[in-house]
Amino acid sequence: MGFSALAQAAPLLTNLALTPYLISRLGLDRFGVWSLILVFLATLTVLDGGVGASLARFHAYHGAHGDRDGTGRLVIGSLGLFVALGALVSGLCLLLAPVLTSAVGVPPRLRQEAEQLLMALGPLLTVALAANSAVALLQANGRFRALAGVSGASCLAYGVAVIALIGHGSDLPLLAVLAIGRYLLVTVGGLCVGARHIRLRRPLLPGRVERRDFVRYATRMQLSGFTVFLNGEIDALVIAALLPVRYVGIYAAGYQAAAALRSLPLYAFPPMLTRMTHVYAVHGLAGAVREFHVLQSRWLPTVLTYGVVTTASVGLAVQVWLGPGLALSGAVAAVLLAGYSVQVAFTGVRTCFVRAIGRPGYETRYSWCATVVNLALTVPLTLLFGVVGVVLATTVGLLAGSWYFVVLCRRLTGPGERRLPRHWLSVTVLAAVPAGLGNLLVLRLEWHGVLPLLLAGLPVLAGLAGASALLLRELAGPARPGGGVSVKDEVSLEEGSP
Template sequence: MRSRSHSTRLTVSGTGMSSRNLLPAVGLSALAQAAPLLTNLVLTPYLIRRLGLDRFGVWSLILVLLATLTVLDGGIGASLARFHARHAARGDREGAGRLVFGSLAVFVGLGAVVTCLCLALTPTLVTALDVPTRLRDEAGQLLLALGPLLTLALASNSAVALLQANARFRALAGVSGGSCLAYAVAVTALIDHGPDLPLLAVLAAGRYLLVTLGGLAIGARHLRIRRPLLPLRAERRDFGGYAARMQLSGFTVFLNGEIDALVIAALLPVRYVGIYAAGYQAATALRSLPLYAFPPILTRMTHVYARHGLVGAAREFHLLQPRWLPLVLTYGVVTMAAVGLAVQVWLGTALALSGAVAAVLLTGYSVQVALTGIRTCFVRAVGRPGLEARYSWFSTAVNLALTVPLTLLFGVVGVVLATALGIMAGSVYFVVLCRRLAGLREQRLPRRWPAATAAATAVAVLGDLLVLRLGLHGVLPLLLAGLPVLTGLALATALLLPELQPSRPPEVEEAP
């Protein structure tokens, strides 16, 4: 077995992914993934004003359906980054080319199936979802566009996975940021009062197309297209088994998140979907910030596992997790306390319910990301996504058991409370599963963590209360409300950093 000092200085062949440049890669990955979220945050108040809450609710519902179908893609999208990283580690450009070609062929087929289903079911769906009569024509047109939107969204994910796996994070940030800027400019220039939902769908499709073409053009140097164009039988079997397990996990994402919006759409007027969507958008945006570190960490851990096996990957986990856990927990507590106020600053006090939805969801998300974040990269890197599926289904079972009683007690907030409790219970179960697999263990939180987190939370909440009292609403006031949160997090980080210095990882033994 190689020495511990050597294992912490690995460099990924052909990608430049070393311990030394992992942090810049995380920053660039964050820029790439933050661009769509920031674009939505900026455009949401504008779209609500231009479209009206009912029409915005219809658009939110279409986005929920698109997100649901994107997750239910057979696990292909969630598996591409891992297999592209493996091809990159081996220098297998032909295998990467077959993977790109094969995934795009599947995505075109999925889009065609969804289009046929929408042609047959659109009248029934529009009626079942309680869409106002005056908006049913627009809703029907959006449903017919769902298939092409799905194909382009999945294709863009394929291009993104190719760049991530080859550590092309600077290029990825440029492609993602440029496409979002073009989309935002087009929306503000072309969307006006009236029936503009079909045009909005065309603009969204254009953004996905820009990401797909730009990503594949930049990543072409990592591909070689030769016959056979589709993956070989052994490659299909390996990828299919992994993707099937990822789909089991991905399906729970639908059950634990997207289904909440569908339940609301079935039981309440469609405008409540927009109210829920605003809170859900705020919570998922804040949850996503720590997750921006995943692509470079997964790429690096996959290469470490390819070279050093389970022991090397476990050692990598024990180097990263002692810093990840306290910082992410602090971030979660501070943002959970402040998000309800921030949503009211963003959209107005009339949408305070959206802020409550965001706060409840973010509580569950924070625990989930802190406990499962690095573990998720670990199990994916070592080819054990079945463990992720097991904990996800456990979360779903708890969620479904709690949904009815909590909804009867607390209404819409009860729906998201059941989701939050379910994912927290599942996260604890995932910790147990990973400890059984490879002895992955947690260390104690730093001694200063309670005081640092309490101080940061106080600064964030008091600052946002002052901003809310100004009576200003929109994107610029929201940015102002972010300053106290950033100040509090900077204070907590300064207090915690002395206790987050590298420590000797515990000895781990490779499981049979």
């Protein structure tokens, strides 16, 4: 988990460090255009047919059985598909670039740069998806140390290049080229490191049965992935359609802070999914259920404490990072992080579980529940609270969807959660209060940027460390599984699993 965290933290830390620099060099309007292009990229990355989200599970399944030929067919097939998707997006951008730039309110003086960026969107998509494929290969085979090295090196090269080459003025196309270079480094480095897990033999592409199983799984993952777009990326598009483009940058800064803090617990996902898939491949559904209860008994109180402490501090931390002029970004971050924290706490291990046993439809159903609630609330809450109302609708939708997912999974895993540790509430409050006060003191210093942000993180880390020490004994106790599945359910589920 430590090396997984290093691998995934590297891009987030790089973006956090570069955001103030890019805002100062590009200006808020130009940074808003760049943020909008990244929104398009994130949206298209999610809408890849569910292939990217499915690769880690199927690579792990092949790895558990030593099937290097199957892994090789997955790699070749996925890369070919990603090249085709990139070419399709390039053609659409060539036709629609002027329409898109005018539709989202890009200022006339920036439209030429925005159109040039859109021309780079297809290649960006191809290399971003290819990088995800290489990352999934390493994760599925437990190569987290190597993955951390590849990710860290690519981010370091990208950060140095941005600082050295991006100055004042119209450097957005160059910024896109540098981003393409970072993804290429991850792709090439990941595939080279993971080469020992791949064997290329004819046929080079998955056969009919393999394709059927993968497409069935990927379709459900795509339905879940589409809700990610509706619950997250569409917020930026709504803001771009209704407000000046600079508000996209304001939203993006808050979203970036909330997403970064949300991602810290998610660093445990790749090793948990890999382990649970291997357990399921060897011991079947009963073994996966036992593994779920062991992990969930530790996961829930830990993530809830983390969420309370960080949510109490993130609004002030964003102002320390970017200045009080972007206090609205801090409010966006706080509202989003509150919903993210509850979602990750209650759905995190369950997501790994249903993916590992080949039942992603459960995740799809809860994701769509969250999306429907979000879409129903977006307009009225936006009319009441403006930009904050947009993310408030997202948060309420996440809470509703998380509750529904818990209900859905009870058939597979048995009764609900264990009670939280006896002293959980008092310990969490004792950690959150000094963390918030510490951020307030740092803000009063009127010192902004990455280094002050690191300083603001110290009281948060101190609060979390204290909470961990106080709760450690209770969390280290033996897990008490809440239940299981019947033999009939186990047989029916395994018959439908790839």
